[in-house]
Amino acid sequence: MANYVCSVGMEVHAELATKSKMFCRCQVAFGGEPNTRTCPVCLGLPGAMPVPNRVAIEMVIKTALALNCKIAMNSIFHRKNYFYPDLPKGYQVSQYGEENPLGYHGYLDIPAAGGGTKRIGIRRVHLEEDTGKLMHLPSGGSGVDYNRAGTPLMEIVTDFPPDIHNGDEAKEYMTQLRQILLYLGVCDGKMEEGSMRCEPNISIRPEGQEELGVKSELKNLNSFRSVQLGIAFEVRRQSAMLDAGEKVLQETRGWNEQKESSFAMRLKEAENDYRYFPCPDLVPMQFTEDYVECLRSNLPELPLAKFMRYQKEFGLNDYDANLLTSDVEWARWFEEAIQKGGEPKAICNWMNSEFAKLINEEGILARQSKITPEHLVQLTNLIADGTISGKIAKKVFMDAYQTGKMPAELVKESGSTQITDDSAVRPIIEAVLAANPDVVEKYKSGQQSVRGFLVGQIMRESQGRANPAVVNKLLEELLQ
Numbered sequence: 001m002a003n004y005v006c007s008v009g010m011e012v013h014a015e016l017a018t019k020s021k022m023f024c025r026c027q028v029a030f031g032g033e034p035n036t037r038t039c040p041v042c043l044g045l046p047g048a049m050p051v052p053n054r055v056a057i058e059m060v061i062k063t064a065l066a067l068n069c070k071i072a073m074n075s076i077f078h079r080k081n082y083f084y085p086d087l088p089k090g091y092q093v094s095q096y097g098e099e100n101p102l103g104y105h106g107y108l109d110i111p112a113a114g115g116g117t118k119r120i121g122i123r124r125v126h127l128e129e130d131t132g133k134l135m136h137l138p139s140g141g142s143g144v145d146y147n148r149a150g151t152p153l154m155e156i157v158t159d160f161p162p163d164i165h166n167g168d169e170a171k172e173y174m175t176q177l178r179q180i181l182l183y184l185g186v187c188d189g190k191m192e193e194g195s196m197r198c199e200p201n202i203s204i205r206p207e208g209q210e211e212l213g214v215k216s217e218l219k220n221l222n223s224f225r226s227v228q229l230g231i232a233f234e235v236r237r238q239s240a241m242l243d244a245g246e247k248v249l250q251e252t253r254g255w256n257e258q259k260e261s262s263f264a265m266r267l268k269e270a271e272n273d274y275r276y277f278p279c280p281d282l283v284p285m286q287f288t289e290d291y292v293e294c295l296r297s298n299l300p301e302l303p304l305a306k307f308m309r310y311q312k313e314f315g316l317n318d319y320d321a322n323l324l325t326s327d328v329e330w331a332r333w334f335e336e337a338i339q340k341g342g343e344p345k346a347i348c349n350w351m352n353s354e355f356a357k358l359i360n361e362e363g364i365l366a367r368q369s370k371i372t373p374e375h376l377v378q379l380t381n382l383i384a385d386g387t388i389s390g391k392i393a394k395k396v397f398m399d400a401y402q403t404g405k406m407p408a409e410l411v412k413e414s415g416s417t418q419i420t421d422d423s424a425v426r427p428i429i430e431a432v433l434a435a436n437p438d439v440v441e442k443y444k445s446g447q448q449s450v451r452g453f454l455v456g457q458i459m460r461e462s463q464g465r466a467n468p469a470v471v472n473k474l475l476e477e478l479l480q
């Protein structure tokens, strides 16, 4: 059996989060009664004239800048001609050429398997329009829904020859890319609804061979996991074929999520000739340096940069920094708490445990809950200065979550401040020891393990308010 090198090219389509379609004013939304969001322009009726969506163009340039691309200062739209029922005009408005797409020749750094980062080349980021959807009707036959037709669609294509060499890297690339789109607010990133779609092409070649092998293209991948599994499956399938002396066919294959395997959809004998030509209905786009620089300087801090900064600036580990930065809203919430005087590690611990648990159970976002960054700052400060114990803090947090009251107020109301004074803790310990003479006897005869029982009783007697350090110190003394 030979050793094979796998190469994966990624084509990602992202529906842009604009209010209206690319060339008309029809609303962009998911689902709905078929063909209710259409007009003469997106239906391609004769004589209808398209007007480009300025916001969509800006979104693509911002993405291209975030992906370190060069920007085409002069860029045009092309017509990509083919006939298929989901395409009402008989052509799709797209962008063709090496340096004509709005963004070209960039890269995205992804976390590498052995630490550090790996650079994935990006060939182009271009703007086009989405097609309609074919659907099987319950009554038999097929129908077409043009609600999606004309939705602004951004295509992001990796460089050739590909830098991605396995399913794990492809999944990491998708994860990073999706986070960037969410940070920029240009796409909702919902793979299950198809607003972010990916079609990897996968080939293998024997180690040492320069030329890439025959590739298959994979469709219907609607989660990160299916991207990872789908590519790994293709590598196994193609390796087995080459080992058996068979030839890999150039084909489009579909992914079956349930069976975790791919199936042949259609052969690709030759590249289609789409007869691209400049769209005569759309004027060329021209941008000034000032405009592009203004967009560049307004880019937010991107996920990977934030991830690294959280480690460096706040001393957080990989796991914590990753949890906080994987969602831009979650990261903003954290930063607000730090700005208001929270201690980073303490805030992070509460966010990623108690707080995350409660909002996930309820299925809401942090900002939809009654807990504000101020709540967590106050709570963690009350623990840090010894006013309340960690155990009481959990109860206070729960009450704050339900009522929205501030932690200091809740502590005052319930009188649950921590008892740190020796003279207040001592009588509690004495009472517990007096009530458990047999346990004390066991301890004195060398059975050290019963100490935990005594501590538990003391904490219970004090309703969780005794300071654990004081309890330990005094217990030691009194047991002598």
Ligand SMILES: [Zn+2]
Residues within 6 Å of the ligand: 021, 024, 025, 026, 037, 038, 039, 040, 041, 042, 043, 150
């Ligand atoms: Zn329309």
